[in-house]
Amino acid sequence: xxxxxxxxxxxxxxxxxxxxxxxxxxxxxxxxxxxxxxxxxxxxxxxxxxxxxxxxxxxxxxxxxxxxxxxxxxxxxxxxxxxxxxxxxxxxxxxxxxxxxxxxxxxxxxxxxxxxxxxxxxxxxxxxxxxxxxxxxxxxxxxxxxxxxxxxxxxxxxxxxxxxxxxxxxxxxxxxxxxxxxxxxxxxxxxxxxxxxxxxxxxxxxxxxxxxxxxxxxxxxxxxxxxxxxxxxxxxxx
Numbered sequence: 001x002x003x004x005x006x007x008x009x010x011x012x013x014x015x016x017x018x019x020x021x022x023x024x025x026x027x028x029x030x031x032x033x034x035x036x037x038x039x040x041x042x043x044x045x046x047x048x049x050x051x052x053x054x055x056x057x058x059x060x061x062x063x064x065x066x067x068x069x070x071x072x073x074x075x076x077x078x079x080x081x082x083x084x085x086x087x088x089x090x091x092x093x094x095x096x097x098x099x100x101x102x103x104x105x106x107x108x109x110x111x112x113x114x115x116x117x118x119x120x121x122x123x124x125x126x127x128x129x130x131x132x133x134x135x136x137x138x139x140x141x142x143x144x145x146x147x148x149x150x151x152x153x154x155x156x157x158x159x160x161x162x163x164x165x166x167x168x169x170x171x172x173x174x175x176x177x178x179x180x181x182x183x184x185x186x187x188x189x190x191x192x193x194x195x196x197x198x199x200x201x202x203x204x205x206x207x208x209x210x211x212x213x214x215x216x217x218x219x220x221x222x223x224x225x226x227x228x229x230x231x232x233x234x235x236x237x238x
Contacts, residue, residue: 015052016040018104020096021075029082030127030161031093032068034075037104042071044113045134046204049076049106053091063088066130066206066232067107068162070138079161081127112204112232116144121200123188123215125153126160128207128234133162135204136169145169149196151188153211172196187214193222200224206232 018035025031037049045067052062063086069077082093096102114120114135122132132150139148150171154160156178167173173180174188197203203224205215212233219229 015050015103015105017101018049018051018076019101020098023096023098025093026079026161027158029093031080031082031089033078033080033092033096034069035078035102035104036074037076040076041107043067043076043107044115045070045138046113046131047107047109048112048131049078049104050108051078051088051092052103052105053088054103061087064108066134068130068133068137070134070141072141073137079127079130079133112206112230114138114148114202114204116142117147118201119147119199120149120202120204121196122148122150122204122206123153123193123219124150124205125207125211125215128211128232129154129160129162129166131204131206131232132171133165136166136171140169149200151193151196153188153207153215188218190218190222193218197222197224201228203229204232205229207234209233 016039018037020033021036022034048064048066050062050064052060054060065078065080067076068079080089080092083089116138124132129152135148139145150166152166152171153174155176157163175185176187177185203219205212212231216229216231220226
């Protein structure tokens with residue numbers, strides 16, 4: 001088994017390919033990639049792509065990453081958390097360079113996609129904010145910002161990706177270890193969440209397994225129907 005991967009050549013697989021156009025490190029553990037995807041298909045906010053790496057001995061590793069951009073953006077944007085021992089995330093953060101071409105497949109996901117017409121709420125944590133960013137950008141682009149409410153949870157401003165963008169779009173920001181405006185540190189409460197659920201027909205939860213369970217429990221405690229909650233969990237994989 002090899003952990004040395006390289007960008008692919010043209011036409012290497014049946015999957016499409018994506019070229020890295022820009023690469024930024026908004027934090028030491030995060031990498032933001034904007035990519036030009038060949039034969040790109042239209043996507044809905046909430047969907048994801050598989051990015052696959054291939055070693056010289058043909059060993060492959062792949063990982064799923066949510067799309068942060070909206071469909072009219074000429075590039076597809078991903079925010080990747082560099083996980084210790086994560087074959088794909090470590091490569092994307094430490095090795096991949098602008099101009100590299102990677103194997104990709106997508107967009108994928110019907111369960112978690114938003115149609116930009118159903119009133120919705122996103123309750124997201126940490127790097128789980130990414131699909132909420134895509135939903136927010138799509139809603140603003142289409143003039144349907146009134147249909148989406150976002151509650152984004154992080155430890156502090158430095159540890160919550162896209163915090164400023166989401167706040168400017170009207171999201172509720174909750175820091176668990178940092179005071180935000182007049183809000184003391186702590187997780188969202190039923191009192192805070194209940195008014196935001198008025199008229200909402202579907203709720204999207206995205207974050208770590210622990211956060212997702214807490215968020216789902218909070219929505220149910222706030223009177224929201226469990227059948228209308230869509231959950232996407234992530235974490236270290238084997």
